[in-house]
Amino acid sequence: MVGAIVSGLSAQLHVERPSGFVLDIALEAEAGTTVALLGPNGAGKSTALWALAGVIALAGGGISLDGRVLDDPASGVFVPPEDRRIGALFQDVLLFPHLDVAGNVAFALRARASSQRAADREAHEWLDRFELSDLAAMRPAELSGGQAQRVGLARALAAGPDLLLLDEPLSALDVGSRARVRRMLAEHLSGFAGPRILITHDPAEAALLADRVVVVEAGTVTQTGTPEQILRAPRTAYTADLAGLNLLTGAAGGGMIDVGAGPGLQVADRSVAGEVLVTIHPRAVSIHPSRPTGSARNTWPSTITSIETLGNLCRVQFEHPIPLTAEITVEAQRSLGLEPGTRVWVAIKATEIEVLPG
Structure with a gap:
């Protein structure tokens, strides 16, 4: 035991x-x-x-x-x-599909041996806490x-x-x-x-x-x-693989996120505001020898700090202005001549940035 x-x-x-x-x-x-x-x-x-x-x-x-x-x-x-x-x-x-919202919550209270009247009263108190009072009479299907x-x-x-x-x-x-x-x-x-x-x-x-x-x-x-x-x-x-995710914290507003360093990140969702957690997959971080002319809204110059080879993939690390990890193929790393100390441009599409309320 x-x-x-x-x-x-x-x-x-x-x-x-x-x-x-x-x-x-x-x-x-x-x-x-x-x-x-x-x-x-x-x-x-x-x-x-x-x-x-x-x-x-x-x-x-x-x-x-x-x-x-x-x-x-x-x-x-x-x-x-x-x-x-x-x-x-x-x-x-x-x-329970046959009960309304208030009835579903009251059922849990009745299971605690509360009286029907006490259960109904406390159920509405719980609905208030969860901002659900307006839905009390609705059925689950609605x-x-x-x-x-x-x-x-x-x-x-x-x-x-x-x-x-x-x-x-x-x-x-x-x-x-x-x-x-x-x-x-x-x-x-x-x-x-x-x-x-x-x-x-x-x-x-x-x-x-x-x-x-x-x-x-x-x-x-x-x-x-x-x-x-x-x-x-x-x-x-x-x-x-999970650790490869780029996790950043920042303050969002007007489609921009201030992560405390660099130019800030433009994101697709302009409605998000306040403290947020940002996740960016390493494969969404692209590397260019010169300033890119494509659709990516987030671009800046940076210097490679380290490169780690994992099979046919490379994890490329950047520390400034925003700490990030990019993932590219070994073939791409060789063709671009990338090594620690190489000066490159980093690009991230706004649609590749996931924003979670903090």
Whole structure:
């Protein structure tokens, strides 16, 4: 049995699926913190979440929450899902279609043994917190994806859980809805006293929402640390690919982002404003021997500080005026005669810059 911690989640998850897939990971999350399970599709992230929820049985290991044993196959202890006091939000929200928005939230409160009158009153209080009062009488089929996710989170928190599970809650949303729901998630997660487990394959989402990251690949943990530690010192090919992402912070307004150095970045979305996180894939950073004349709106001269060869690709590093990594082929590096100290022009299309509210 995994050692129980007094406040928070402690789990040793050993799951054997009929397909032959085996999950074997250790997971701890202190109260008031968000831990992201980050990994590629099929790594076992959702299997871990279902095991925590009690939907999938453990073959070994155990789970404790705030010192209470939820699952211990060795001693025959198993607390059913409905008694675990766990709230969950999935990418498919699964709201009750026959209930309106207020009824969906009230259902969670009734499950806590609240009276109907008290549940209805508290449900409307939760809707106020999530700016959903105007939607109280609407059915789930009438909601947008972002609205449905907000209702789902309100319902999950209204149940008064000891642990909150979030399974790719933003992946099914459009760009506009994703930004709003992400801000809402960050706000309400910070106010939830229990541990939170976030399932994601998006490193930017993990950086914005998580205190700590557990990287899961092929059913095992390959790296743990803060988002910054994972990106700064990757230990596997998967995390190395993630680490290649250019992550910048800045202030947005009028279609421009001030990242604290250089000319600023022009972006396609002129509506974004305030503190933001910027992600740029290394393949979106192009290198030219002279000033480019194409459609890229972001161009500036820079000096190559280092070049790292990875198979048939090269990672080209720049430090000034904006720290960036570009990824090009070895053939392109040779044909352009690039080496540390070479003076070149850097170009990035505005449409290749992803902006996330900070």
